[in-house]
Amino acid sequence: MTCNPKEKMMKICVLGGTGFIGSHIVSTLIAENHQVVIGCRDAERAKMIFPDAQCFKIIAGISSSQQFVEALQSCDAVINTIGVLGKPGTTLANDAHIQLIETLIAACKQTNINRIVHISALSLEENITSEYADTKLKGEQLLCQSNIESIILRASFVYSTGSYGGSSALRGLCAMPFAALLPNGGKQKFQPLWAFDLAKIALKACTSSLPAEQNFQTLSIAGPETLNFANILQKTRRWLGINPCKIISMPLIGAKIMGKIGDYFPLWGFSTAVVSQLNTDFIIPEEQKNSLGINMRSMDKVYQTHPSFVQDRWHSKLFLARPLLALFLALIWLGSAIAGFMTTPEHLRTILPQFIAASPFSLYLVYLFSIIDVYFAVKILLGKWSNKLWLSQLALVILYTVGLTVVSPALWFDLFGSLLKNIAVIGLIGIMLSIANDR
Structure with missing residues (x-):
């Protein structure tokens, strides 16, 4: 992945730069020879992983706009990847999706940064009853009203050869020896999006033009194929070198009960927000997709060109263990x-x-x-x-x-x-x- 020498080298801040999506974006920026500033909870760890990047510590709900102002000096754009599912009785989702956006907007105005790229999710309106979707939508609205040029990337299910969160749970299901118990039999539809394709789109969004007389744009980003969750599970099992398994349908009421239990006893990775996400089809019509000209790769293509190794199989089994x-x-x-x-x-x-x-x-x-x-x-x-x-x-x-x-x-x-x-x-x-x- 090389950069056209005629393209301008930029200094870009990535909030959540050591997270699942954020780390893919940071590595893509470094490969393209851009300067990178990483905002995350553990700046020392970030510096070990990305020694060429400038790193600073941020904690949603605590970090001040002045901390952002100091870190954002001379930056050309900010890419925000921070998102949390939140837990009942906490302010995690509000802090990460609303308060942090308010702090970021204030800092961008002080440092004259005129472009924010914000990573969001598809089907927020369909999940408006969940705290995750509600706070995410409010954060988007703040950006649209900020008078700062903003591009909101609403992404479908994001996967990679690495994993975190929902994709790690998928890995865990792949380790089931004979059968996998899936909510609604895994019939929920997705358009899986490779993380590095999303990273390229985020980079392109830092300089792409906005529609006439608008200071914001919302793009729906999805992969090139529509698969149900059971299809994705079986493809990932094959990538790991594990035989396909029988799919057993879990009644939705059972998934909801597990989600409620998981809100307070999160041993199994289930929560109300996760169940809500699994109960929604994450698909968009072809005419509504906009990848800013980036060529998207299918899951089969990605898996065949990025083989799995023994540590991937270990992780799959350890996620259940x-x-x-x-x-x-x-x-x-x-x-x-x-x-x-x-x-x-x-x-x-x-x-x-x-x-x-x-x-x-x-x-x-x-x-x-x-x-x-x-x-x-x-x-x-x-x-x-x-x-x-x-x-x-x-x-x-x-x-x-x-x-x-x-x-x-x-x-x-x-x-x-x-x-x-x-x-x-x-x-x-x-x-x-x-x-x-x-x-």
């Missing part, structure tokens, strides 16, 4: 807590030396550890995962193991493996520490 491992860990912590709360002084005397079991503080210490166990279980079930959480669990299991080894080494020879099982738990927590972070 990860929530199961987390659930097992949560059950272990809950079981440990229940056992602790049910412990009696008589039981303590059977496993601990007499002088320790006789102490009145021993039982209280057991109760304290049981409360900590409940805390860990709840954090896991709510999806509040962080390296700190897994390291804390690791430290506590090691503390349990060392402490009990010192006061009662005979537990290593217990018939039911009281301490031996901790070795497996330590390994399980170590695996979660390695794979829990999905960014």
Whole structure:
């Protein structure tokens, strides 16, 4: 991918530049020799991934327009890729889709940036009841009313040889051994769009002309073919080298129930917003498509020219294994807590030396550890995962193991493996520490 030497080299800011779509746009800009400024939550990590880019930290709902002003100096355009599905009871969607747009507009006016390219989604009007669609539409309206030249790219289902979010969930479904359970049997229609094609369109939109006497334009971007979700799943399985599977239809009511549960216990990747998206056909008539002259590639063409490797198959299987491992860990912590709360002084005397079991503080210490166990279980079930959480669990299991080894080494020879099982738990927590972070 080379740039025509007659084309102007630009300095472009990409908000969300380390995300799924954003990273494809950043790599495309760098390949075309443009200067890139990345705005994201972890600027240090962004700098490691894209050392040639300038990076700054932004947090939707917190970052000020002054932070944007400092970062946007001498930029020619801004491409905004930030989007979140949001969670009930939070302001995530409002912060990312409305407040951040307001901050961006204010900063662009101060720095005289006259072009914003905004990545949005198809079928927002059809999903107006979802918080995601509602806030996305309001963000678009702010751009249209801003008097800053804006091009809104409403994209269909975006996929790549890498994955994140919905495309990772697709990978997980591909690992199902014999059958895949899909809402409505996977009949929802999409026009899958390769991420690098979208990246090229976003770059083209930075300089394309707007309609006469308009300061904004909304373009519907979709791939060249219409496929239902079951077709996409089977094509992706073949790309991964996995045999096609039987499709089993999940009643929509079942998907909605899973979505409601997933809003509060997000172990499986389901949420109300995801179910709402899956219940909508993401297709547009051919005459309404506008790719700004960029040639779009079919899914078969992309997959045949970008082969999968063993790590792709690992990721597919680990996507399903990860929530199961987390659930097992949560059950272990809950079981440990229940056992602790049910412990009696008589039981303590059977496993601990007499002088320790006789102490009145021993039982209280057991109760304290049981409360900590409940805390860990709840954090896991709510999806509040962080390296700190897994390291804390690791430290506590090691503390349990060392402490009990010192006061009662005979537990290593217990018939039911009281301490031996901790070795497996330590390994399980170590695996979660390695794979829990999905960014």
